[in-house]
Amino acid sequence: MNNKKTMILVSLFIIIAISFILYLLLKPEKKEIAQNEQETPYKQEKQELYLDAPKPNLDPEEVFKLWPDLQNPQKVNKEEIEKQWIEFARKYPNNFYIPTKYLNLTEEQLQQRQKELETFTYLESKYASIKSKLNKEAQPGVNGPEAIKEINPEPEEQRTYFQYKVKELQSRIELIEYWLENEGANLNSQQKELAEQDLQQWKKELNEYNKLLKEIPLNKK
């Protein structure tokens, strides 16, 4: 009788132990979390395209190994972002960085923006190109040319270029200062230091562009 009891107890113990080991090996917890997380990015973006696209045949662990950002998708609070822009626009209504959706721009103003973009980017690319060329030809101790024949903009064009630079730089300075005012306490020392260095440099550049703007003649060449 005692032997039989012992046998039953031992068998029960073995069954429980095996079940426990099997449970540990096959516990579904991790996989379930992973599958839920796998779906998160697209729930958040409410994408409506390709609704019939089947899920890839890839184990979630494999997905997260390749693309770790999918495991902890960035949480976006659109309402908070809207609030940020509205408050910022109240303080700096003419800031270059305010998205058009917060501004009441006329068709004419939008066309003007497109025109400015084209003039600015054209001259920006030409100056970058000239810099490459001059760098290639540079000789130590010899100054660059007094005038660049390859690029000879009209005063009006050059004014648009510098005005764009001034507006952008001024706005960038406002944006960073506003950020430091509001979030400065939460920033790490590296970002604070970089921001301070950048602001110092940008303010110098801004002064220079403002001076150059004043040198541009009013009339055509």
Next chain:
Amino acid sequence: MFRKPGVMGDSLSQGFYGVIVEKKTQDWAYPVLVVKQANSSVIYNELKGPYVNLEDVLKGNCGVFCIASSIIGGNQKTYDVPTHAGITGANFTSALKTSGECEDITATKWVKEWYWKNWYTYTYRWVQVPDCQKPDKFHQLGLRKAGTQMQIMEKIKPSFVFAALGQNHVLCTALHTSLDCLDEPRFRRDFNEVMLRLSRIDTLKGGIIFTVPNVTAIAYLEPYRDPQGRANYSGLKPFYRTSVSNPNQVLDANEVQQIKQFLTMVNNEIRNKAAAYNFALADAELIFDDIRENGRPIRAPNGWSPGNAGANWPLLNKPGLFSLDGVHPNRYGHAVLANELIKAINQKYRFNIPLIDEYAAWYYDSLNRNPVDLKRFLTENIIGQAISWLINVFT
């Protein structure tokens, strides 16, 4: 061979994505994917900018503080000596010369050094000292105090190296719509030196380089025909221009031809060096031409397909490999590039590194799944600044 991989490279390897480098995009960059598939790993200084993630901004997911923070940039995590040293804007020249602290470690300047010539003469002599100018932020934050890309490889002594740095010797032509930046002697000289110094690393068992895709076929440029039929006003213009008022605003047929000739020289040199140094070679030029011509099939295991991907940023029902700068790949594009590298490595060294599931890469690519029609946003001022940023980083 993948015991200790090392990475030299440019924006493609660092994960620059319309127009930012941040941890998420660094993690999906092609060398990181290849190394993971080979069951190995690389470490890199993690960035949080600069400049801005246009996708996030245009989708309204990045507000005032997010934009400000990413414009300034910074490090999320750092390492004393990273094994992945790829840096946005780099080429073979900057891989040799630019560290995280000095724009050109070989630059010197003359300064007066005052000294006692003898007990009664206090005088000076001119001496040459290092002239350390601060580099751009990608180098500052990406390399920090570890040295130049080349010095890092010499320090870490990799067993396998990614060394594709040819792109930025040619890409500037597309961004500047000009040939001024082409410099064949510099390319040849610095490519030679990089390969020579890599060959002297005694631990190195192999590596991979790839040819430069046709930069005149990237999404940044689009065909333009002058309404008056003038040949020098027709050709390829940047996507954001509505018209052309000056021949300098396009790459005309003659200029495109000259770029192609330069590209042929660059790619022949890359093919020759790969053979000479026993490196694997991925022919990205050929692969990109094929994608441009035929698209890249995207197919789920059950046969479902969103269509072939093209050499464009994704649009409605038009999948694409590019990010919103029209120059750099998106998550899906990096998986495609990584697979082409894996195929080349497998073929060269008889390995069996598994390919990445390209359908999964497309499925999880937020820009492909939820495209942004960039041309609808050209009146957003941030676009102009993003373009300016791009033009000046890739000079």
